[in-house]
Amino acid sequence: MSDTLVKAITKGVRIYAAVTTDLVNEAIRRHDCSPTAAAALGRTMTGALLMAANLKNKEALTVSFQGNGPLGYITADATPEGYVRGYVGNPHVDLPLKENGKLDVGGAVGQGMVQVTRFTGLGDPMRGSSEIVSGEIAEDLTNYLFVSEQTASSVGLGVLVGTDRRAMASGGFILQMMPDADEEIITRVEDALKKVRPVSSMIADGVDAKGIIAELMADFDVDYLTTTELAFKCKCSRERIEDVLLSLSHKDMEQLVQDGHAEVCCQFCGEKYQFEKDELEHLMKLADGVR
Structure with a gap:
C-alpha cells in the first residue's frame, strides 16, 4: 500500500486522509529514531502533510513543536505536492510505556508551544501558535486550528511501531466543518468520531487513505476529489x-x-x-x- 493522501467532501464537511508508513520509515532510518521519537516525528510529519493539502501549489507549511520534554523540538516541512521532511531534537530518547501499553509521546514532548508557519511566496510568512495541550500531536493540532485559525477541526494521527523499531502502520486524517454545516451535521460528525477506531489500526488492517474516509464517514454521502502520492523529500543540496x-x-x-x-x-x-x-x-x- 503506497503512501497517498485523499481529499473528500460531504455536506458541511471536508476531510483529508493519508497513509504515511513508507515515508515515516524513511525518516526513522535517516534519524535512527527510537520508537517514541518515531511516533512523535511520524505524527508531526503526517499532520503537516494533511494541513498543507489546503495550500496552493508552490506554497509550503512548517509545523514545529517546542516542548520542554526530553525529545526537544520536533519540526516538519510539507508541501501540497505531497513532499515532507522532518527531524526531532533528540531522536534516541525513549520512555517507558504508559499504563495502557501505549508509547508515551506526550511525556516525551512535554509542555510548550506548537507553531505553524505558512509560506505563500507573497511577503512575509504567516505564523500562528498555541499551547501544547497534551503533547500527543493530534490533540495539539486540533487545538491549534481552533485557537489560532478559528477552524473547528478534528485531527486523528497514529504511528504503530514494531519490535524492529520500524513503522508497521502510519497515517491520519483531518476533518473540518465548513460554514454551511448545521447542528444536525455537527452532531452526526461528533457521533462518527466517537465510534472511529485508531487510524493506525485501520492501516495495519490494510485500509488505504480512501478507506479511512469511508470508514469514518460511513453514514455520509462522500464525494472523493483527488489522490496525491506522498514521499519524504528534502530540499537540501x-x-x-x-x-x-x-x-x-x-x-x-x-x-x-x-x-x-x-x-x-x-x-x-x-x-x-x-x-x-x-x-x-x-x-x-x-x-x-x-x-
Whole structure:
C-alpha cells in the first residue's frame, strides 16, 4: 500500500486522509529514531502533510513543536505536492510505556508551544501558535486550528511501531466543518468520531487513505476529489550547503581551511556533505570577493 493522501467532501464537511508508513520509515532510518521519537516525528510529519493539502501549489507549511520534554523540538516541512521532511531534537530518547501499553509521546514532548508557519511566496510568512495541550500531536493540532485559525477541526494521527523499531502502520486524517454545516451535521460528525477506531489500526488492517474516509464517514454521502502520492523529500543540496558556508565570517572560514576538512549534516534528512581543503579555500576566496 503506497503512501497517498485523499481529499473528500460531504455536506458541511471536508476531510483529508493519508497513509504515511513508507515515508515515516524513511525518516526513522535517516534519524535512527527510537520508537517514541518515531511516533512523535511520524505524527508531526503526517499532520503537516494533511494541513498543507489546503495550500496552493508552490506554497509550503512548517509545523514545529517546542516542548520542554526530553525529545526537544520536533519540526516538519510539507508541501501540497505531497513532499515532507522532518527531524526531532533528540531522536534516541525513549520512555517507558504508559499504563495502557501505549508509547508515551506526550511525556516525551512535554509542555510548550506548537507553531505553524505558512509560506505563500507573497511577503512575509504567516505564523500562528498555541499551547501544547497534551503533547500527543493530534490533540495539539486540533487545538491549534481552533485557537489560532478559528477552524473547528478534528485531527486523528497514529504511528504503530514494531519490535524492529520500524513503522508497521502510519497515517491520519483531518476533518473540518465548513460554514454551511448545521447542528444536525455537527452532531452526526461528533457521533462518527466517537465510534472511529485508531487510524493506525485501520492501516495495519490494510485500509488505504480512501478507506479511512469511508470508514469514518460511513453514514455520509462522500464525494472523493483527488489522490496525491506522498514521499519524504528534502530540499537540501550541495549548492545550498555551499551558500551556507559562503555566509560564514572570514574567521570561521579560515578555521575550516586550517582544519583541512568540513562535514555539514542536514538537520532535516541527515544527509552529510563533505568539503576538502581546496574546496574550502575556493569558497573562502569567493566569499572574500563579495564582502
